[in-house]
Amino acid sequence: MKSKTILLVCLATLFAGMTATRSAAALTVGAKDNVQIGGFFSQGWLQSSGNNYPFEAKDGTFDFREMAVNVSTTVGSHLRLGAQGFAQRLGNYGNDKVMLDWAVADYNFRPEFGIRAGRIKYPKGLYGEALDLDVVRPFVFLPMSVYNPIMRDYNSSFDGGMLYGSLSLGRAGSLDYKAFYGDIPMGIDQGVADYFNSAGVFNAAGVQTLQLDAVGGFSLDWNTPVSGLKAHLSWSRMTELDSTGQFGAVPFPLTLNLSLPEMNYSTVGLEYVRNDWTFAAEFQQTDGTTLLNAAPIVVNNRGNYGINNWYVSAARRFAGRFEAGAYYSVATNRFPSSNDRRADKELHDYALSVRCDVNEHVTVKLEGHYIDGSYNVFNTARTPNPVMKDTSSFFAAKTTFSF
Amino acid sequence: MKSNSLRLLVALAGFALAATAASAAPVLIGNKNVAAEKIDGATVKAVFLGKKVAWDGAGRVVLAVLKTGPVADEFLQGSVAMNASAFNNHWRRLAMTGGGTAPKAFDSAEDLRKFVAETPGAIGFVDAAAADTSVATLTPAS
Numbered sequence: 001m002k003s004k005t006i007l008l009v010c011l012a013t014l015f016a017g018m019t020a021t022r023s024a025a026a027l028t029v030g031a032k033d034n035v036q037i038g039g040f041f042s043q044g045w046l047q048s049s050g051n052n053y054p055f056e057a058k059d060g061t062f063d064f065r066e067m068a069v070n071v072s073t074t075v076g077s078h079l080r081l082g083a084q085g086f087a088q089r090l091g092n093y094g095n096d097k098v099m100l101d102w103a104v105a106d107y108n109f110r111p112e113f114g115i116r117a118g119r120i121k122y123p124k125g126l127y128g129e130a131l132d133l134d135v136v137r138p139f140v141f142l143p144m145s146v147y148n149p150i151m152r153d154y155n156s157s158f159d160g161g162m163l164y165g166s167l168s169l170g171r172a173g174s175l176d177y178k179a180f181y182g183d184i185p186m187g188i189d190q191g192v193a194d195y196f197n198s199a200g201v202f203n204a205a206g207v208q209t210l211q212l213d214a215v216g217g218f219s220l221d222w223n224t225p226v227s228g229l230k231a232h233l234s235w236s237r238m239t240e241l242d243s244t245g246q247f248g249a250v251p252f253p254l255t256l257n258l259s260l261p262e263m264n265y266s267t268v269g270l271e272y273v274r275n276d277w278t279f280a281a282e283f284q285q286t287d288g289t290t291l292l293n294a295a296p297i298v299v300n301n302r303g304n305y306g307i308n309n310w311y312v313s314a315a316r317r318f319a320g321r322f323e324a325g326a327y328y329s330v331a332t333n334r335f336p337s338s339n340d341r342r343a344d345k346e347l348h349d350y351a352l353s354v355r356c357d358v359n360e361h362v363t364v365k366l367e368g369h370y371i372d373g374s375y376n377v378f379n380t381a382r383t384p385n386p387v388m389k390d391t392s393s394f395f396a397a398k399t400t401f402s403f
Numbered sequence: 404m405k406s407n408s409l410r411l412l413v414a415l416a417g418f419a420l421a422a423t424a425a426s427a428a429p430v431l432i433g434n435k436n437v438a439a440e441k442i443d444g445a446t447v448k449a450v451f452l453g454k455k456v457a458w459d460g461a462g463r464v465v466l467a468v469l470k471t472g473p474v475a476d477e478f479l480q481g482s483v484a485m486n487a488s489a490f491n492n493h494w495r496r497l498a499m500t501g502g503g504t505a506p507k508a509f510d511s512a513e514d515l516r517k518f519v520a521e522t523p524g525a526i527g528f529v530d531a532a533a534a535d536t537s538v539a540t541l542t543p544a545s
Binding site: 036038040068070072074076077078080082083084102103104106108110111116120121129130132133135136166168176227228273275276317360402 | 445449454455456457458462463470484485486488489492495496498499500501502503504505524
């Protein structure tokens with residue numbers, strides 16, 4: 001019932017957006033026009049076949065929406081304050097629970113140097129900070145090997161501080177840098193918990209606690225002298241990512257601790273925008289070690305963890321309001337078991353997408369995926385796949401109202 | 404006959420080109436308190452991409468842009484090497500992720516010029532014919 005009410009509100013908002021005659025990039029209020037309000041509402045429909053992927057949708061579902069509202073203002077010449085609330089529902093994840101997406105105090109001393117503090121978007125990959133922004137891309141889903149929508153809470157923002165700036169390199173272009181440190185609040189109701197649940201070491205109740213000690217790293221974007229060509233490099237390290245739950249391999253209560261003392265994300269990417277075309281490619285390697293403890297049965301059992309993720313994408317705007325895009329995205333387990341088949345250790349995602357800008361505020365997207373492989377396809381209470389298929393597909397339709 | 408048609412076509416093409424050029428002659432304008440700022444091509448780029456948020460002596464940068472049209476395309480392509488769509492996406496990304504304050508967007512050059520004239524620190528672009536003495540016409544140093 002609650003879902004239907006939210007769906008109706010979203011549809012009404014979208015209709016209001018379609019019939020709007022006055023438009024602006026962001027609503028400004030206040031006597032000096034220095035308060036900005038913006039946001040978006042989206043509602044989608046998704047149906048998968050083969051496996052429930054990326055979330056439970058084999059019967060088709062409207063439980064696919066996102067919404068956000070942000071407010072920002074400036075104080076004096078250099079200080080900016082702002083915050084955004086965000087809620088989403090992806091199948092059995094999110095539950096429309098409103099969370100603080102970002103809230104920053106940003107002091108920009110000069111183009112070369114600024115400081116940001118608060119809850120800050122996580123700069124990982126070309127599009128890591130813009131995970132939720134349907135309006136800036138043709139795709140419903142960013143390439144999921146690098147930008148897994150179920151892991152959004154884990155990849156979206158962190159609490160801490162950031163130094164940033166843009167350095168001129170003369171004829172060599174410019175370099176935008178960000179360096180950051182903080183921590184990511186985690187909960188067992190978030191999608192990232194299912195990543196641990198799918199490891200197969202906890203009992204049916206799943207992971208019971210989840211926490212991270214710290215995350216830190218940097219991001220570099222080189223705006224090359226070739227117009228429209230940007231090169232990206234980012235690296236971040238998470239430390240002491242710990243989970244606990246009941247050990248599923250024994251018939252009696254026994255607490256199991258599964259932790260990753262260190263996990264590193266290294267990403268390189270290229271984006272080239274020329275006229276109506278946008279090309280992008282990224283490669284991301286994750287690596288770390290796992291540590292299992294369920295004394296006295298399992299003591300300091302160490303393992304290696306790592307994934308190679310990459311994609312190539314192309315998109316082109318045409319006829320003014322349309323954009324078509326395609327990508328090929330691959331995830332490969334770097335440390336598979338010796339008895340893993342190809343489908344168990346790899347996932348190849350072929351996606352085709354079409355976007356139509358109905359007006360300045362409303363976009364409609366259609367997208368089809370063919371998935372070859374089942375690596376990182378969950379079989380959990382929230383994404384059940386009791387019989388895992390080697391191939392699957394899904395179709396998504398999504399409309400977004402942004403203001 | 405054939406020759407006359409050809410001349411007519413060439414004349415029409417020339418007229419169309421001239422009309423296009425005349426309709427897309429953007430000039431940079433600023434509030435009069437911005438007139439004393441040192442502005443070159445790199446400054447314009449940094450300002451319009453949100454990297455420079457404060458003037459040396461004129462307070463906070465307030466950006467004003469035309470939403471669409473040949474003047475916007477011409478200016479944005481020339482100053483930040485982006486078309487209007489890419490420029491809008493750049494600012495949507497910044498504004499929606501806590502990275503900047505979005506420009507004030509206008510449908511008409513008159514409204515934009517009036518806003519710039521009344522707002523200290525404001526900078527924008529209009530067609531040359533729309534600039535008047537209420538604003539400072541800025542010529543970036545090369």
